[in-house]
Amino acid sequence: MIEMRGGEDLKYSNQIPGWAKIVHIILISIVALIGLAAFILGGYFIFSGDWLGAVLCIFVGLVVVWATRMMIIGSKLHTDFVFLSELRDEGYYTYFKNIKNNYEEEHLIPFHRMHEVLIARKSQYVSSGSRSGSGYYVIGSQIVMQWQDEYGNTEYSRFGIASRSDLSKWIEKFQEHHVPVFNSFQNVSEASTADFLSGYAELEKAPLTSLDLVSDVETRRYNNIPLWLSSEMKQRKAQKQLMNDRKIFRPAFAVAMLMLFFIAMLWMPHWPVEEEVFTDSSPSLGVYMIIICFIIISRTYWRRNRRWFQPITDILFMLAASFAGLTAAKLWQPVASVYYDAALVDVLTAGFFLSVIFIVFKLLQRRDRIE
Numbered sequence: 001m002i003e004m005r006g007g008e009d010l011k012y013s014n015q016i017p018g019w020a021k022i023v024h025i026i027l028i029s030i031v032a033l034i035g036l037a038a039f040i041l042g043g044y045f046i047f048s049g050d051w052l053g054a055v056l057c058i059f060v061g062l063v064v065v066w067a068t069r070m071m072i073i074g075s076k077l078h079t080d081f082v083f084l085s086e087l088r089d090e091g092y093y094t095y096f097k098n099i100k101n102n103y104e105e106e107h108l109i110p111f112h113r114m115h116e117v118l119i120a121r122k123s124q125y126v127s128s129g130s131r132s133g134s135g136y137y138v139i140g141s142q143i144v145m146q147w148q149d150e151y152g153n154t155e156y157s158r159f160g161i162a163s164r165s166d167l168s169k170w171i172e173k174f175q176e177h178h179v180p181v182f183n184s185f186q187n188v189s190e191a192s193t194a195d196f197l198s199g200y201a202e203l204e205k206a207p208l209t210s211l212d213l214v215s216d217v218e219t220r221r222y223n224n225i226p227l228w229l230s231s232e233m234k235q236r237k238a239q240k241q242l243m244n245d246r247k248i249f250r251p252a253f254a255v256a257m258l259m260l261f262f263i264a265m266l267w268m269p270h271w272p273v274e275e276e277v278f279t280d281s282s283p284s285l286g287v288y289m290i291i292i293c294f295i296i297i298s299r300t301y302w303r304r305n306r307r308w309f310q311p312i313t314d315i316l317f318m319l320a321a322s323f324a325g326l327t328a329a330k331l332w333q334p335v336a337s338v339y340y341d342a343a344l345v346d347v348l349t350a351g352f353f354l355s356v357i358f359i360v361f362k363l364l365q366r367r368d369r370i371e
Helices: 018-048 051-079 164-176 193-202 231-266 284-298 310-329 338-368
Strands: 011-013 081-087 091-098 103-110 114-126 136-148 154-161 181-187
Touching: 018 051, 051 284, 091 154, 114 164, 136 164, 136 193, 154 164, 154 193, 164 181, 193 231, 231 284, 231 310, 284 310, 284 338, 310 338
Parallel strands: 114 181
Antiparallel strands: 011 081, 081 091, 091 103, 114 136, 136 154
16 A cells, blocks of 8 residues: 655655655665574574474564565555645646656546545554554545546546545535535445446445535544445455465365374374373474464465354364374384374364464454444
């Protein structure tokens, strides 16, 4: 998401001061060094035989690499491109420039070509910055302009404004040029410009008769307002989830279970056992932590449609893979029954963490639900 900064005369730009660019470079460099240090420390733990420390360090390193990549992409939006938006006396003006290849593009939508303007809502989650605080949502506005091009085709343009005072200036400007202005309390944060081409008629709206109707803009709340999805957006989202399940998540889960099976068959019978549990010197904790990460991702624990028995099902799969591997190992070597007991303890422990993580996702989803 591109952050636009307001200026005078209803002008907005993505440009940031020079000192802010330097701060971005310093922060990205520090985060990248943290990731490098995590990988180096993980390598040291591998050679020293500390599997838990190795898994934790490598996991932290991967997270830091992902965070660094996201920070670089976000920084490029402010350094490699120029975005300008302005509501002029003659209409809505936009300008884009790719600094690297010097490509420029500008466009003006005159007021006389605007059929109507819709003031919808959008929300953004803001972290409290502390472990104790749960953060909050800031309610902003999404201005959707319905207009007609020179060929008579209906088009849509949008621009987000989080400031109530700036929004009132835009509304006054539209009204001065006799453009009908409507209001909608629906949250269109996930809707793109193309989504309005097919779903605009599904939005609930009413004429904006008073600025009091947009008094909720710039307010904070602990529960998010429900996201609006058109019929086509819902269908596309369901199809995308189904495709991801078939091509990514289901194969990933199968790989995780197959990996656990081979570990139980080829490696687990050689782990040290004491009092019917694997000892701290065995790699069992690190192995099951990796399996837990695979399961959380491949079973999409973050989706709202996941049922309460999901962790129980995954525990049974882990148990079946572990026991099947140990049983297969008996084909060429003796495997004491104590290994089954130790595997059961590890699976139930991993299942406990899976259940806790599953509950956390459900609580986060409950927090996002409107009261």
